[in-house]
Amino acid sequence: MRHPGGRRGIYFSRRRRRRWPWLLLILVIAAVILSTMIYFGRGPEESLRMRAVILDGLATDYPNQTFIESAVEILREAGFEVDVYGPENVSLGLLRELPSRGYNLVIFRVHGGRIRQPIGLFIGGGLFIEKCGLESYRDEVESGYLLLGRPFLSNDTYCVAPPHYISEKLHGTFRGAVIVAMSCFTGDDNVMASAFFERGAGAYIGFRGEISPGYADAFTIKFLRKLYSERLSMQKAFDEALRELGSDPHYEGSPTIYLP
Numbered sequence: 001m002r003h004p005g006g007r008r009g010i011y012f013s014r015r016r017r018r019r020w021p022w023l024l025l026i027l028v029i030a031a032v033i034l035s036t037m038i039y040f041g042r043g044p045e046e047s048l049r050m051r052a053v054i055l056d057g058l059a060t061d062y063p064n065q066t067f068i069e070s071a072v073e074i075l076r077e078a079g080f081e082v083d084v085y086g087p088e089n090v091s092l093g094l095l096r097e098l099p100s101r102g103y104n105l106v107i108f109r110v111h112g113g114r115i116r117q118p119i120g121l122f123i124g125g126g127l128f129i130e131k132c133g134l135e136s137y138r139d140e141v142e143s144g145y146l147l148l149g150r151p152f153l154s155n156d157t158y159c160v161a162p163p164h165y166i167s168e169k170l171h172g173t174f175r176g177a178v179i180v181a182m183s184c185f186t187g188d189d190n191v192m193a194s195a196f197f198e199r200g201a202g203a204y205i206g207f208r209g210e211i212s213p214g215y216a217d218a219f220t221i222k223f224l225r226k227l228y229s230e231r232l233s234m235q236k237a238f239d240e241a242l243r244e245l246g247s248d249p250h251y252e253g254s255p256t257i258y259l260p
Helices: 004-047 065-077 092-101 138-142 163-169 191-198 213-229 234-245
Strands: 050-055 080-085 105-108 112-116 122-131 147-149 158-161 178-181 203-208 254-258
Touching (some): 050 092, 065 080, 065 213, 092 158, 122 147, 122 163, 191 254, 234 254
Parallel strands (some): 050 105, 178 203
Antiparallel strands (some): 112 122, 122 158, 203 254
């Protein structure tokens, strides 16, 4: 017959051995929770890192350094990192990579035009991205993904990105970015806006009809100030900027906003 005290000693010794796996499991869970808290604790800081880009292809024909400096100042004061690409760097390659670069705001200061079917109907607008010829992107031109066009009062031929180029040829998603297309006819209908929404954009601003570069510049600066300096909502910033500026006094075009 075993001594009662010894039996208790064996019993307690077993309980201590059996507790170790539970203690180890608790430590592992605690480590995972701590790591998760640290990880997600960094998330908000990273999400506050805002980036903007301006594609100033229009500078070839209508340079406006005051616009660029004003836009950059407004955005940097609002906490943005700002990239500016001039005509020599605005390309289809850059366009394709825009969604994957993490921009919160994308401004196209480029020529725009209407896309006309052979039967004469207009079907949305296009963005004049880079000067090119038929041989530059023959496969995409012949397949209809790219169009060739000449801006108003210009003899240069451009590769024009239509809506289906935006929705099908770009890489990645915009993750809620605001898109401003400072170009003629980019807001005549919702086709271009829908293409950007398919790529994850959170808002799209285009222009109905013809506009002058000076008018597009003035509206965009006013809109940026109201949105990022005065911190108005997207819709209210747009409405107030349009109310204060009105339509283009030269061509009667005006901005329009589309939300998904």
